Amino acid sequence: xxxxxxxxxxxxxxxxxxxxxxxxxxxxxxxxxxxxxxxxxxxxxxxxxxxxxxxxxxxxxxxxxxxxxxxxxxxxxxxxxxxxxxxxxxxxxxxxxxxxxxxxxxxxxxxxxxxxxxxxxxxxxxxxxxxxxxxxxxxxxxxxxxxxxxxxxxxxxxxxxxxxxxxxxxxxxxxxxxxxxxxxxxxxxxxxxxxxxxxxxxxxxxxxxxxxxxxxxxxxxxxxxxxxxxxxxxxxxxxxxxxxxxxxxxxxxxxxxxxxxxxxxxxxxxxxxxxxxxxxxxxxxxxxxxxxxxxx
Amino acid sequence: xxxxxxxxxxxxxxxxxxxxxxxxxxxxxxxxxxxxxxxxxxxxxxxxxxxxxxxxxxxxxxxxxxxxxxxxxxxxxxxxxxxxxxxxxxxxxxxxxxxxxxxxxxxxxxxxxxxxxxxxxxxxxxxxxxxxxxxxxxxxxxxxxxxxxxxxxxxxxxxxxxxxxxxxxxxxxxxxxxxxxxxxxxxxxxxxxxxxxxxxxxxxxxxxxxxxxxxxxxxxxxxxxxxxxxxxxxxxxxxxxxxxxxxxxxxxxxxxxxxxxxxxxxxxxxxxxxxxxxxxxxxxxxxxxxxxxxxxxxxxxxxxxxxxxxxxxxxxxxxxxxxxxxxxxxxxxxxxxxxxxxxxxxxxxxxxxxxxxxxxxxxxxxxxxxxxxxxxxxxxxxxxxxxxxxxxxxxxxxxxxxxxxxxxxxxxxxxxxxxxxxxxxxxxxxxxxxxxxxxxxxxxxxxxxxxxxxxxxxxxxxxxxxxxxxxxxxxxxxxxxxxxxxxxxxxxxxxxxxxxxxxxxxxxxxxxxxxxxxxxxxxxxxxxxxxxxxxxxxxxxxxxxxxxxxxxxxxxxxxxxxxxxxxxxxxxxxxxxxxxxxxxxxxxxxxxxxxxxxxxxxxxxxxxxxxxxxxxxxxxxxxxxxxxxxxxxxxxxxxxxxxxxxxxxxxxxxxxxxxxx
Numbered sequence: 001x002x003x004x005x006x007x008x009x010x011x012x013x014x015x016x017x018x019x020x021x022x023x024x025x026x027x028x029x030x031x032x033x034x035x036x037x038x039x040x041x042x043x044x045x046x047x048x049x050x051x052x053x054x055x056x057x058x059x060x061x062x063x064x065x066x067x068x069x070x071x072x073x074x075x076x077x078x079x080x081x082x083x084x085x086x087x088x089x090x091x092x093x094x095x096x097x098x099x100x101x102x103x104x105x106x107x108x109x110x111x112x113x114x115x116x117x118x119x120x121x122x123x124x125x126x127x128x129x130x131x132x133x134x135x136x137x138x139x140x141x142x143x144x145x146x147x148x149x150x151x152x153x154x155x156x157x158x159x160x161x162x163x164x165x166x167x168x169x170x171x172x173x174x175x176x177x178x179x180x181x182x183x184x185x186x187x188x189x190x191x192x193x194x195x196x197x198x199x200x201x202x203x204x205x206x207x208x209x210x211x212x213x214x215x216x217x218x219x220x221x222x223x224x225x226x227x228x229x230x231x232x233x234x235x236x237x238x239x240x241x242x243x244x245x246x247x248x249x250x251x252x253x254x255x256x257x258x259x260x261x262x263x264x265x266x267x268x269x270x271x272x273x274x275x276x277x278x279x280x281x282x283x284x285x286x287x288x289x290x291x292x293x294x295x296x
Numbered sequence: 297x298x299x300x301x302x303x304x305x306x307x308x309x310x311x312x313x314x315x316x317x318x319x320x321x322x323x324x325x326x327x328x329x330x331x332x333x334x335x336x337x338x339x340x341x342x343x344x345x346x347x348x349x350x351x352x353x354x355x356x357x358x359x360x361x362x363x364x365x366x367x368x369x370x371x372x373x374x375x376x377x378x379x380x381x382x383x384x385x386x387x388x389x390x391x392x393x394x395x396x397x398x399x400x401x402x403x404x405x406x407x408x409x410x411x412x413x414x415x416x417x418x419x420x421x422x423x424x425x426x427x428x429x430x431x432x433x434x435x436x437x438x439x440x441x442x443x444x445x446x447x448x449x450x451x452x453x454x455x456x457x458x459x460x461x462x463x464x465x466x467x468x469x470x471x472x473x474x475x476x477x478x479x480x481x482x483x484x485x486x487x488x489x490x491x492x493x494x495x496x497x498x499x500x501x502x503x504x505x506x507x508x509x510x511x512x513x514x515x516x517x518x519x520x521x522x523x524x525x526x527x528x529x530x531x532x533x534x535x536x537x538x539x540x541x542x543x544x545x546x547x548x549x550x551x552x553x554x555x556x557x558x559x560x561x562x563x564x565x566x567x568x569x570x571x572x573x574x575x576x577x578x579x580x581x582x583x584x585x586x587x588x589x590x591x592x593x594x595x596x597x598x599x600x601x602x603x604x605x606x607x608x609x610x611x612x613x614x615x616x617x618x619x620x621x622x623x624x625x626x627x628x629x630x631x632x633x634x635x636x637x638x639x640x641x642x643x644x645x646x647x648x649x650x651x652x653x654x655x656x657x658x659x660x661x662x663x664x665x666x667x668x669x670x671x672x673x674x675x676x677x678x679x680x681x682x683x684x685x686x687x688x689x690x691x692x693x694x695x696x697x698x699x700x701x702x703x704x705x706x707x708x709x710x711x712x713x714x715x716x717x718x719x720x721x722x723x724x725x726x727x728x729x730x731x732x733x734x735x736x737x738x739x740x741x742x743x744x745x746x747x748x749x750x751x752x753x754x755x756x757x758x759x760x761x762x763x764x765x766x767x768x769x770x771x772x773x774x775x776x777x778x779x780x781x782x783x784x785x786x787x788x789x790x791x792x793x794x795x796x797x798x799x800x801x802x803x804x805x806x807x808x809x810x811x812x813x814x815x816x817x818x819x820x821x822x823x824x825x826x827x828x829x830x831x832x833x834x835x836x837x838x839x840x841x842x843x844x845x846x847x848x849x850x851x852x853x854x855x856x857x858x859x860x861x862x863x864x865x866x867x868x869x870x871x872x873x874x875x876x877x878x879x880x881x882x883x884x885x886x887x888x889x890x891x892x893x894x895x896x897x898x899x900x901x902x903x904x905x906x907x908x909x910x911x912x913x914x915x916x917x918x919x920x921x922x923x924x925x926x927x928x929x930x931x932x933x934x935x936x937x938x939x940x941x942x943x944x945x946x947x948x949x950x951x952x953x954x955x956x957x
Binding site for chain 1: 316317387623624627628883884885888
């Protein structure tokens, strides 16, 4: 999958049809950013934005992320989960925001390119999600409800839902999700502001390789007029219990032709604290930096 | 610039790595002196014997994973239904069935057998591994014992119970499988077409087990004498094999509790081996099984603990090695402190072979090394050991758990007294682990300091004054020595452990005049209202540098007195070494041992066996047959605290009746 994504022909970098709210196509944390958003079979509580079924078994961390695109574009996210009760019942929640600047009169859908640059007007894209998952006969099932909005002078919002299922397969986890269900337009008055309703499938696996612990995450997403493969590789090294350094690389079919397919990242864990960093590369030397702090 | 950045990064990384790694701390090794002598004249039991060694495997012949249990079996065995004693959780069932090709209703009886090339009959020894990754097979890991024991005339079968690994609450199943193997062996011995036809001496059997297998071996010995499975009468037992010995290597204890109780065990020889640096069963819980084992049938039995400093959990098995905490053990466990794996296994060769020679072949010349390991100093790898020992004929004088009266002993009429003691209490002997888990028996905690505290008016440079030595005295009722047939062949048995606690100097004894003056002063004080003195701020005392704990072993004298008042004294060091607890840090991460354990040592009292004949030799007037008093005289080490676990006498049965078959 990783190789496949790397070998995508250049023609594949055609721009995806714009969707709204903008935040729904942006990775929430440094880890997800570095792993190219291939998180439908992901393994931490950020899956609340991708596939609530994968909340089962996710570490109950509290994570806060900050992204810097430009003086006019920033993002932030907050996630956590809680496990308790029968059938491995797990509850998760998350909030993600993106602040950026627009020209007066701009309306959704917004291009991710707007995260760069300073303009006259302020805009905010946000999503709040609450989900839950249970495990039954080896299958993980999850559902979540989302409130997503793009806010300029006017607040345009929709209630959406995600459904997911996951099961162990070939030593890893295979997962499928329907994301942003109910679809349609963010605002009936704006014919181009389609919500990115999509289906995603993916597989992830972790393996020991010498002194390293490797994890591979893959995903294939499809929505109207757009199919995007993505994959990420994570290598962890611990020299002593409780301390961990991580390197990450991801590759994906980017949403815009101004973004490169490659993303990079790293992390350092000391006991209950993890600090993560990710770098997204855009054309003309533009970069986005994302930092996540996790507390277990 | 780039170089500077790289150097700085490396330096920071090295600093971070070093700052979170604990410094290697090991107790001062005294093996050069303690193991300097070798007084057993018998050949080293770890030496290869005279038999050529043969090897085969037996089993169901259907194993999906291993040719040696499929096409390679020398002969086939029937499967057994172990499901009444163990169960596989539902989520694991499919995967396990796919891997193994069978479920617990069709469990195979597979084993690797090392055996002597000869007509026999040879004693039979089964060894069973413990819990480990089921797919990293554990049974080949005892080949080093198989090679040795077979060359010395034992049949060793290493039992395959890998298919039961990874389960929980299955230790009764492990034990039952051992007994089913014994049933199979009876069949091999009786079947004309079997290579073991009439080559197995079914009257000389020993069971050995490692980790969970160590508990299973004891449980099997317990099940062996029962008519029913204790937790379900529908499972009838009819084993009754002649199990003469049980060897428990770093065993667990209490993972299976028949009828909710710890497994009782009687009338079988028992050897417990445990390492101080065990990263899996870090608490030596087998000590509880050792304590529970009772000898009630007047047959000659013994039990022994061999606690080995710097030994871990896995190195007893060549498959497990130093991975006590899984494949990534080096991240969590401090492997630097471990003894060389081959040295650990050499120790296993010496003591297991010696134990089996003594218990299955009647070679009693090997028993002394279990009484006092120093007599086998030339055979043992150079590290430190603590040993415990008890045998048939032992009668307890003081065990500290029978009541809450400090002054009474375990036998009727036995009285206990303390003189000049700083501390004296009876409480449970703890394990090193956190929580309330104890060794399930009490001990007396006795502290002393023979230095007299300086009087308030004494000058700063006044000479240190030493008072009479403190003592802990056990007095026997006059009739007891006769009733118990105490005599010259009786051995005084004392188990104790030294601790690092040192009480402060004791208050000097007051003269009668001093006592009267003090009483008068107290009376006057009550009449006169106290005058409030202005508060004077005391100058802050300079901070004392942190003292390194005193690792010097405790020395004391044992005094025995007969009914006529003839006393004899011997230093306890003639019979063993009362070391301070041996510091053992298991984890690599700084502070992790403190988080996970109450103590960074396991309290294993050393047994001292002092023949009364030696006292008689030292003081010919002393008459052992009228033993009246035993005193622990704390006259050598000025201050300290010891935990006294047992005081008793061992008189071997007059004429041992023939061994039970």
